[in-house]
Amino acid sequence: MEKVVIIGGGYAGIYALRELVKNKNIKITLIDKHTFHNLQPEVYDLIANKSNIADVTIDLTTLCLGFNHNYLEYKNLKVRKIDQESKKIFTEEEEIVEFDYLIMAAGTRTFFPPQIPGLNNAHDIKKLHWAMFFKQSFENQLFKKIQDEAKKCDDTHIVVVGAGLSGVEIAAEMAYNSKMFFQRGNFSCDNLKISLVSSSDTILPGLTPELISISHKRLKSLGINVITNTKLQKCEDGYAHLSNGTKIYNSFLIFTGGVEANKITEELDVSKNPKGQIIVNEFMQSDKDPKIFAIGDAAEIKNKKGEIMPPNVTIARISGTNAGKNILRMIDKKKLVKCDPKLDGILIALGGKYAAGNIADLFHVKGRIAYEIKKYVFSSYRKPLLGLIKTGYSKLKKMA
Template structure:
């Protein structure tokens, strides 16, 4: 019986798994250091109290049980080393997992440039536990602010560094949440400020100008201070030092300035990687020297048939995960593999509350409540099937 291992239970790994379970005659092992699949794009809703922990996670144990595959197992392990020649995975828990085919789907992490002093104290909300910690600290400071408002009304200033998709969305959600918080309570101490710092000449670099215009107008209406053409130089005690020579006070610094591949990618010692540590793959999503090792989602450098580099997002995770799952099954069956030619089906940007902006298939720009409802529908269409599976898995677990 062929053994297929997936490292990483994120979007790409789950989509690969959904294909692999169609073959009941292979052994499938899903490995992740976390026990849950983090629905990363929805974490901002968690911070803004629009959802709870259960809404933004999928339990991997019950998910695997829900697939009803006799030879599928989930292992909550942290990978320490991969020996691609002996086809063995070594873990910190000292458990060894063997494979015939390996799918790398461990994703990325926020890149903190070492040349920026003090940046290690910034908040990284890409990781769920760090996002929850930030939420707790922020709400604690809000409480203290209200508690002391009769005596003092100190500024609370959130500085978001990086004005790409993540930076814009978290700034918008935090501003909307804060405005509604003070409005509902009629608190007098409502001097919370949010600054968004972009090293580019505009926010959302690389996106269509009409999306940039809509987003910028929305951010300004929420009271967000947008600083462009400026880099963060250092984070000091209570201040951010910017490249334009100014110092701005901060209560919290959220860094969204870039990503790098999970450190697991470096465990494949003779596999080619790019400058961000992403594994370079061919048109079938295989690594060059090891035809039985695939890489998908954010951990891979994925290009379309025209050689254009694809961005690390949920759409590319879905397409690459599905393609790799199918190709592993074809490889096992001795059939020709398919070519992965990903196409972006658009982009949707959450801009606080029930407001969003989006580009649909490059043909239609939407904004406001309509864009928000489309975004929620897209998320729901992914989450609902997984909820059914984890419910099946939970019921099966209770009968054991």
């Protein structure tokens, strides 16, 4: 029986799994150090009190039980070493997992440049536990302001460094959430400030000028101070020192300035880019071993024009599905299918029930309609998974 192992239960890993389970005669093992699939694009709703933990996670144990497959298992393990020659995965828990085919889907994490002193104190909201910590700290900060407002009303400043999708969305949600908080309570101490710092000459570099313009206007309307062409130089004594010569005293500093591949990829003797992402061919295979695949954020994926695709859910879906199909085709000794990654478009949450988007490079949308489209896209992904975990939960209860 062929053994297929997926390392990483994120979007790409789940899409690969959904393909692999179509073959009932292979053994599939999903390994993840977390017990849940984090629905990362929706974490901003969690911070803004529009959802709870159950809304932004999918339990991996019940998910795997929900699939109709007798040889599928989920293992909550932390990978320590991968031996390509013996095809064995060694874990911190001293459990060894063997494989014939391996899919690397461990994703990326926020890269904190070591040359920026003091940056190790910044928050990485890509990780759910830090998002929860930040949510609680943010709410405590708001409570402290209204608690002390009669005696003093000190400025509270939050600095978000990095004006890509993550930075723009979190800044917008925080600004909207605090604005509604003060309006609802009619509190006098309404002086929370948010600064968004971009090293580029604009926010959202690489996106269409119209989408950038819509987003920039929305951020300004929320009172966000947008600073462009500026880099963070150091964090010291509660101050963010910027390359334009200014320094900002802040209660929180969130860094979203870049990503790097999960350290697990270092264990593999395959070609990687400077970010540590595995370079793959048009079949999602690594260059030195055709039975080792990489997908989603863990891979450097190019389209037919040779352009590197951005890390997002669409590319995770396309690459994960393609890798799953190709492994099944390899097992059946069939010709592999080339991956043709294309973006369906992009949708950006901009606080409250307001979003902006570019749909398949055909037209732009903004406001409530863009927000509803974004929610529909998320629901389309989450709904079938909810059905699976419900089935898995029922199975688990019967086994107990």
